Amino acid sequence: MAVTIKSQREIDLMRKAGEILAATHDELARALHPGMSTFEIDRLGEKIIRGYGCVPSFKNYNGYPASICVSVNDEVVHGIPDKRRLLKEGDIVSLDAGVIYKGYHSDAARTYGIGSISAQSQKLIDVTRQSFFEGIKFAKAGYHLNDISKAIQTYAESFGYGVVRSLVGHGIGTHLHEDPEVPNFASRRKGILLRPGMTLAIEPMINAGRADVVWMDDDWTVVTEDGSLSAHYENTVLITDGEPELLSLPVQTSI
Helix, strand or coil, X not given: CCXXXXXXXXXXXXXXXXXXXXXXXXXXXXXXXXXXXXXXXXXXXXXXHHHCCCEECCCCHHHCCCCEEEEECCEEECCCCCCCCECCCCCEEEEEEEEEECCEEEEEEEEEECCCCCHHHHHHHHXXXXXXXXXXXXXXXXXXXXHHHHHHHHXXXXXXXXXXXXXXXXXXXXXXXXXXXXXXXXXXXXXXXCCCCCEEEECCEEECCCCCEEECCCCCCEEECCCCCEEECEEEEECCCCCCEECCCCCCCCC
């Protein structure tokens, strides 16, 4: 699949998908509390998404059984919601979700603290989020993909954190995953030249310890190998002639 340049019509549809996803994340953030099951988070997320007349991107995607990936503490991504998994005071939880609006996808992730969390946990969440914003300083026409990747890695590793290499961001549009892959770490090659109309899901996945991860027996849940905490932050990004547009983070919504 080649990297696609979106038309204005397609951008408008993706912008709407992003707005709905941003609103979904805002509602989920307000609902989180100790004692809530990860299953309840998924059920609420799907209800919100379908309430906007949209379809959850993740539901049954390659067999994934839920609408919201709910990953707690050392779970990096793709945690499967479970009625028996209850959030506790001090946990951190990453919510990854996608929306299909009139055939076009949006994809975004946030990591939240549950109740009062440790300073170390909050720092990991903050650095992971900021690494995204360091990366998108280079998400502009004329830069290369590797400029984004290098900036994310440089910032996160400056705090001694591990940048996950087994999982990467991606292009997005009529498919949830399109070309190109968007690593959060530098490679030898420059990568593609960024052009207006490209849409990318940029998503740092940062571990408090080493970068190494392992897959659990469910074939979905990815955890840190050393048991350290992990955080995830993602937005759907439109490359323009000037500053990038964050389709899943409209100005009026929270972060």
